[in-house]
Amino acid sequence: MNPMEDKLRWLEKAGDADQEAPQELHGLLAEFETPEALLEACTKVRDAGYKKWDALTPFPVHGIDEAMGIRMTILPWLSLGAGLTGLMIAFALQIFTNGIDYKFLISGKPFISVPANIPVAFELTVLLAAFTTFFGMMILNFLPELFHPLFRAKRFPRMTADRFGIYIESKDPLFNRQQAELMFSRLGASALEPVLSPTKRAPLPGVIHGVGLTLTLVALIPVALAVKSRFSKSDQPRIHIIQDMDFQEKYKTQTAHPLLYQGAASMQPVAGTIRRGDLREDGHLYRGMAGDEFARGFPMALTQEMLVRGKQRFSIYCAVCHGATGYGDGLVAQRAEALAEGTWVPPLSLHEAVVLDQAEGQIFNTITHGIRTMKPYGSQIDVQDRWAIVAYVRALQRSQRATLTDVPPDVRAQLSQ
Ligand code: HEC
Numbered sequence: 001m002n003p004m005e006d007k008l009r010w011l012e013k014a015g016d017a018d019q020e021a022p023q024e025l026h027g028l029l030a031e032f033e034t035p036e037a038l039l040e041a042c043t044k045v046r047d048a049g050y051k052k053w054d055a056l057t058p059f060p061v062h063g064i065d066e067a068m069g070i071r072m073t074i075l076p077w078l079s080l081g082a083g084l085t086g087l088m089i090a091f092a093l094q095i096f097t098n099g100i101d102y103k104f105l106i107s108g109k110p111f112i113s114v115p116a117n118i119p120v121a122f123e124l125t126v127l128l129a130a131f132t133t134f135f136g137m138m139i140l141n142f143l144p145e146l147f148h149p150l151f152r153a154k155r156f157p158r159m160t161a162d163r164f165g166i167y168i169e170s171k172d173p174l175f176n177r178q179q180a181e182l183m184f185s186r187l188g189a190s191a192l193e194p195v196l197s198p199t200k201r202a203p204l205p206g207v208i209h210g211v212g213l214t215l216t217l218v219a220l221i222p223v224a225l226a227v228k229s230r231f232s233k234s235d236q237p238r239i240h241i242i243q244d245m246d247f248q249e250k251y252k253t254q255t256a257h258p259l260l261y262q263g264a265a266s267m268q269p270v271a272g273t274i275r276r277g278d279l280r281e282d283g284h285l286y287r288g289m290a291g292d293e294f295a296r297g298f299p300m301a302l303t304q305e306m307l308v309r310g311k312q313r314f315s316i317y318c319a320v321c322h323g324a325t326g327y328g329d330g331l332v333a334q335r336a337e338a339l340a341e342g343t344w345v346p347p348l349s350l351h352e353a354v355v356l357d358q359a360e361g362q363i364f365n366t367i368t369h370g371i372r373t374m375k376p377y378g379s380q381i382d383v384q385d386r387w388a389i390v391a392y393v394r395a396l397q398r399s400q401r402a403t404l405t406d407v408p409p410d411v412r413a414q415l416s417q
Pocket of ligand 1: 314317318319320321322332345346347348350354355363366367371372373374375377389393
């Protein structure tokens with residue numbers, strides 16, 4: 001079926017609904033056949049002094065603004081005003097906050113610095129100008145306008161195809177139906193149609209209700225799915241739309257492999273071989289052991305540098321719990337005690353008899369593998385540093401129970417003088 005006919009039929013039905021009640025005239029529509037006739041008529045309507053009227057054309061007609069007497073709108077001035085307001089707000093805000101209220105030196109720039117303020121000023125200028133232009137345009141044009149009585153005029157649809165029109169609203173102070181009709185027929189209008197104000201809304205075609213309802217329901221599906229997955233559990237992997245290289249054809253460790261001779265994806269080292277640099281024969285150095293016992297003493301000569309290094313590593317790794325002096329009063333321990341939560345075990349004081357009596361190798365072993373609730377540090381602290389820490393722990397212990405004989409003889413000699 002021809003869509004235009006369809007539309008006309010609907011309009012007629014709508015018109016029938018209107019006929020039940022007496023209606024007011026909304027305006028007068030005049031139809032013209034050519035753009036030239038329209039332009040000519042527009043000039044006359046303009047000169048006659050009408051204000052509430054409009055021209056209807058299916059395509060832009062050159063010169064129509066002038067023929068209709070359309071002047072520039074005030075919108076550009078509104079945009080300019082809004083832009084300048086944004087500019088001033090931005091500068092005022094930045095100068096006040098950074099230059100007056102709370103002076104804060106940034107990279108040695110002056111407190112009031114125009115170049116530094118430009119990005120914000122630019123953004124705010126554009127923001128206010130754009131919003132004012134957009135909403136100003138809508139407001140000045142009374143948009144959005146979802147319905148206009150003209151939509152029901154029988155001749156209106158052709159003015160979107162191959163006819164031209166002029167519509168004068170009855171609200172215009174000059175409006176007089178007889179005079180207007182006379183004027184239009186003199187100007188060569190091919191048809192005239194009075195347009196009535198709607199008193200009663202034409203019923204919407206049922207299909208629109210159907211489509212609206214369907215779209216609303218469909219739009220709820222993603223929300224429903226999101227809510228469902230939020231409150232339910234699934235043993236399926238989650239939907240992974242962009243896979244990148246997350247999933248590849250590959251053999252993972254500890255899985256079977258059909259090609260390799262051992263039948264496993266991870267190959268075993270050849271029996272009796274050791275990776276270069278992995279030979280750790282020295283039990284004292286690497287494990288703190290002498291045979292089956294913890295080794296006493298150090299596997300290397302003690303030096304001043306080693307103690308300095310040990311002190312530094314101790315403050316990094318151990319002091320948080322054991323405290324700078326080793327009494328078990330580090331910040332973590334203090335905080336945990338203050339919170340008194342869960343099953344916190346206080347770090348041992350390194351001046352307890354158990355630790356004092358331990359072999360150096362055992363302290364080394366505690367650092368490497370941890371002990372009971374203390375975690376291992378072997379993967380973070382290398383062997384040399386672990387021994388340096390042990391040396392420093394010894395120094396700490398000795399510092400708390402020093403006797404006169406610990407004072408070096410020359411210092412002692414000075415003191416006794
Ligand atoms: C996160 C806190 C924490 C850190 C860090 C920490 N420790 Fe401990 N340490 C503990 C706790 C807790 C215990 C007591 C463990 C227990 O009794 O369950 C402990 C016990 C010890 C003991 C006594 C072991 C024994 O035989 O009873 C030594 C020695 C020790 N730590 C040394 C160190 C050294 C050296 C470092 C630095 C490398 C260190 N700790 C870092 C919490 C810590």
